[in-house]
Structure formats: structure tokens, C-alpha cells
Amino acid sequence: MTYGLSDKIRSRIRPQDDWNLRRCPHRVNPRRSSTRSPYLQLLRRTAADRAAFKEASIPLKGIEMGNLLRTSLLILLLAEATTLPAQQAGAPVTIRAAQVINGRGGVQRNVVVTVRGSKIERVAAAAGKVSYDLGSMTLLPGFIDTHVHIGWHFDTNDRWVDGGEAPDQAALYGAENAYVTLMAGFTTVQSVGAPSDKPLRDAIARGVLPGPRILTSLDQMADARLTPQQLREYVRKKKSEGADLIKIFASLSIREGGTPTLSQEQLDAACGEARVQGLRAMIHAQSAESMIRAARARCTAVEHGVLATEEALTVLAQNGVWFDPNIGLNFPNYFEYKPRFVGLGNYTEESRW
Template identity: 30%
Template sequence: MCHKFFLFFLFLMSAPSLLAQQTYIHAGQLFDGTGDDIRENVTIIISDQTINAIEDGFLEPGSDTNLIDLSNQTVLPGLIDLHVHLEGETNPNRYIETFTMNAEERALRSVMFAKRTLDAGFTTVRDLGGTGANTALRDAIMKGYVSGPRIISVGKSLATTGGHADPTNGSKRELMGQPGPTEGVVNGVADAREAVRQRYKNGADHIKITATGGVLSVAKSGQNPQFMDDELRAIVETANDYDMHVAAHAHGKEGMMRAVLAGVKTIEHGTYMDEEVMQAMVDRNTYYVPTILAGDFVAEKAEIDGYFPDLVRPKAREIGPLIQETFGKAYRYGVPIAFGTDSGVSPHGNNAKEFELMVEAGMTELEAILSSVKTGAEVLGLQDQIGSIEPGKHADIIAVGQNPLEDITALQNVVFVMKGGEVVRL
């Protein structure tokens, strides 16, 4: 037995790939996400998926240590986007795809969008609504079948009949049917509870509701409230039972206020937010996820004939340009802000443009970055795992050529990405 053990030990020693691999990253500049300073010339020590230590100076690697030289780059934590839709991407044929694209094709296409997002430096995203392929994509990435960011999925968003996430809006009557809680359509308290439990059964991590009308749905109003107070309370209470938080798409004030008072975790878009809503969000520590990029994109495309259906075009013209202005007001008021883009409305991989738009509206570069890495991790309840470069956390690390605290557009040109200790872009 001893002889066999000795031979096995020799085998392990001769096969370093089977042992824990250590990696050194030489970072010329390091913003670790914990404060406001930049450290110069440090070594990040990584074992497998985890950050072990950060040491001053460029340590000399041993013969069994991988070295990644980022001595001419600025190194940051992997970015977090709290609002993406990886199953699709807005295009002039988007609405017909509902009837022409098979579920398998949609799922396979989402792999491409996931890879673009990861390559752009976003190592964690919250996917806020799809068909359920988003949840399957989460699992495929987790199991290593495909490459993409760590996904927190809501599965299918919840709506009321005719609401922003009713999947049959715009269909002829013969195709509308009567979707219910299984399909994410809610009418009444019992439906609300059942719909949340169905999302849990389907494997969703959290819940997304469409508290008001929306821009891109084929329905007249982009801002009317679409849930009653008792329905909202039932959704939030039931979600809480399953340790799921609730994100609320909302443009109009009334629906937004109802959602905040019901206890949702985040308000997405928030276009017609006023100071009464802002104060309610401050009082309840409700986060605002602005998605300025999406507003800019739809306003631009609304000027192209035929890009959007006639019912959508005026909403895109009216609501889109207002989001950046609302963001500036909410920032100055002191509303808690977390980073999110609504990518899928705009092209995947362009997520970092949102940072530039936030800074244009008055936020500092430091605050914009922290809204992604620090606040994003807090919203997800994963602050002990991601969001900063610290010992014990996942090795989610990116690098850019310039210091983004001085030029926020540097984040639009990521040159290195590591997710969970694995180099995915170099």
C-alpha cells in the first residue's frame, strides 16, 4: 500500500495541472474597488479561482507559477451590470422574431451575446427577463459548457394582462390566448404568488416585474401603472420567502411609487421619477438602476423609419431622451444608484458606454465605477464574493490601458479579462 501511495504521489508531482495552480498578476496600477486610491506596482496572487493576497512590488514567480504581466495597465475588479437581456438584441426584425425564431436558435444566439459581454469586462450580470433560456445559459456557463459572465437570472419577467412583459402583446386575437402565472402574466393576488413560485420552480434567482408600461412593448402607454398594490405586496412577500429580491421596470411615477412602497429592491429606468419618489427610495434604501444607454439608443433609432412599430416609435422619442436628465437629478438628490445598461436594447458588448453617460450627467468617475463593482455586488448580496480585488474573493479581474478614474472612456477598451481565475481575454 505504501509503495502504491508513493507512486501516486510521484504521479501527482509530475502532473502539475492536477495540483492547485498559482498565478501572479503584475499590476502597474491597481484600483481594488474598496476605496478611492490607486496602488502602484503590486502583485496579485491567485490560487485556482480565488485571490490569495495583494503584495507591494513585482514578486518573482517560481517555476510552478504562471505570470501575467499587466505592468503597463490599470487593473480593476470585474465589472457588474445589473440589467441585461442576453437572449436578444434590438434590430428592425425584433418583433417578427417572435414568430420566426425557434427557441433553440434563440438560446444558441445568446451564447454569442454572453461572450461579447464577458469580453467587454463584465464578469457578472443580472439578466432581467427572457424566455427562460437566460436561466439555461446561466447553468451552461456555470458548468463550463460555454463562456460568459456569471449570470443572475430572473427567467421570465412578470406582467399583468396587456402589460409590458405580456408575451402576446401585438399578436392577433387567435394567437393571444390567455397567458397566466406559468407564462408570467398576473391578475390578482393568487396569480401573483403562483407566478413567483413558478419562477422559483423554474430556477430563477430573483424576480422582475413590469410595474408600468414600457417603451418597446406593442402597447399604447409607456408609463401607466400596471399592478395593484395588493398584487405588488404579494409578489414581494412571496419573493422574500424564497430569498429572492424584486426588480421593477418603471417609467411613470404612480407605478414607481407603488413598487417602492411595496418593497422592491431596484427601480429600473425611473424616467418620470420626481422628488417624492426619490425621497421614498432614500427612506427605503431602494436602488435606482438608470439604463441611460438604452434611452439614448431607442431615441436615436426612433428617427429611422420602420425601425420600430408605429405604436412604439412615439414612446421611444418621448421617454428615451429623458433618462439621463432623471439620472442627474436622482444622483444629486442622493438616491442609491447601481449600474445597469439594459443591454439587449442596445448592442451587447457596449455596456461600458453607460459609465461615460453617467459621468456626463454629473457623477464622478470613481462613483460611476463603484456603482458597478461595489454597489452591484451589494444589490446581489454577493459582496463577500465579488466586487473588489481582495483576499478570499473570486478572481474576477480586468485591465485597461489608461486610468479610468481620469478618463472613464478607458473602460470601453478592456484588454484583459479574468473570471474566477480563468483568463478569458488577453
């Protein structure tokens, strides 16, 4: 079952699309469905239709969970990500549910959740009149995905698009991905990152497009030739452009052994300047050495780390650096497709992955 989509839309999505949506919502290929995507259809509707959809899309209704919760329903409390009209933002909304999964490892029963604007104010025992009574349903806060590329997509020929596309088409795909991601239950995502993330982020924040709250790096710094001073300037530039964080490549691909690409001095400069500017620094690091350098630079987080060692993980912990591993995604992917793609580009036998 596709989370959050109406029966009408759900019936138009083939089983393989449904699985892709649940597994990786921001990479689903809507062109594989039997009809055009629901979001592109939405863009063609009249203003009145869009306003009606906007109100109806506040997902305060049950979503079947299949094998996980056959007898209960999941309700997504979309707080900041929902497109509530501005005039309603100051008024509290109260929601009663039979069960609330509070996100802290507990389940509370027969309670009322009070939401004001973008904040969940309190969860208390049920009493009095409420805005929404969900009966026997279960209420759950929206999910957060810390690493997405909200604009990535396939074209009409089922090929991944990496530039060269008309801006209007790219914008439509980004808006479509945002809608699908929200309907999959993700109310905040961190997109790392592309310049096109900014107008999409801002449109969602204004309430004119349905989608999750987006935090974006606006770019990915992959130029290993930059000096420490140039890296500091890069961080300041991204800050002035409105970036929410900095994304830096500190190693090659795992297909190339994850060799470090930035020196300790370079990472010290980049992550140090990010702290000065009040920005988080996310580091793409595949090898143990690149992870250790990022940790010693006290960067905020290390992504991937497929070739991590016990030493690298220990140094991360000692320096208070977050680790966002993707081992369960990368290894099966490369093992599965290696026979098909080995010999193309940097996909070599020596890479081992």
C-alpha cells in the same frame, strides 16, 4: 479598439460594430461584420481547437483603451467568469501588475493579486514568484452589468428577433452574445429574462462555454390580471425553476406615459414573497407613481424610472430600494427615431418621448 479581442478577430469587425460592442455589447449585430462572428466560427472548430481557445481566452493580457488610457493597458481579472479547467480551480493564481484599480476608488501600485477559484483572496505588495507578471500593465476587476437581455439579437436581415426563431439558432445567438459580452470585459451580468437564459447560464458555470457569470429571472411577469395570491405562486414557481431573481412589470412603456399596471396590494404580495423565498425583486417602473408603489412594497430595485420625480426618488431612498436609471439611453433613442416611427403601434405623438 474592441476590448479583449485578438488582432485577427478585431480586424474583421467594422468601425460601427466596434462602437456598438463597446456601447452595448449584448446587442451588437455580428451579421454586420464582414465575416461570420468569432463565436460561431468557434463552434465549428474541433474539440482540440476549442480546448486551445479556452485556455487562450483567459484574458490575462493587455487590452488597449484608446482615448481613455493611451499609455496603459487594461487587464481583466475574470475570476468566476473565466473558463479555467476544473483541475486548476483549487490552486491559487498570482498576478503581479504595476497598477491595480481596486474597484473601491483607489489605485495600488506594484502589487500581487491572489485568486483562488472564483474569489480574489488578497491584494498585497509584490514579492516572490508569481503565475503571471504583467510588467507595466494595469489590472482591473471584471465589470458587472445589472440589466441585460443576453439572448436579444438581430437576424440575418438586421431585424430584431422577438420570437418565432428555431431553438438551435436562438441558442447559438445567446452563446455568441455571452462570448462578446465577456470579451468586452463584463464578467457578471443580470439577464432579465427568458427561459433560454438557464441552459446558457448553467453551461457557462460548468466551464463548457466562454461567457460571464449570468444571473437570470428566467422570465418577465407582465400580466397585470394576476391576483396577489397568484403573484405569490408565480414567485414560488420561479424559485423552484432556479431563478436568481424576479422581474416584474409595474408600468406601461414611456410611450404610453408609464401608467402603473399593478396595485399596491399586488406589489406588496410579489415583493413580499420574493423576500420570503430569498430572491431579489426587480421592478420595471417608468412613472413616479409606479416607482413609489415599488418602494412602499420594499422591492429590491426599480429599473428605468424615466419619469421619476423628486418625491419618487426620496421614497426610494427612504425604503432602501435601489434605482437603476436608463435615462441617458431611452430619451436620446426615442428623440432620434421619433420622426421615423411615430404612428406605428403605441409610438404616438401624445407619448411625447
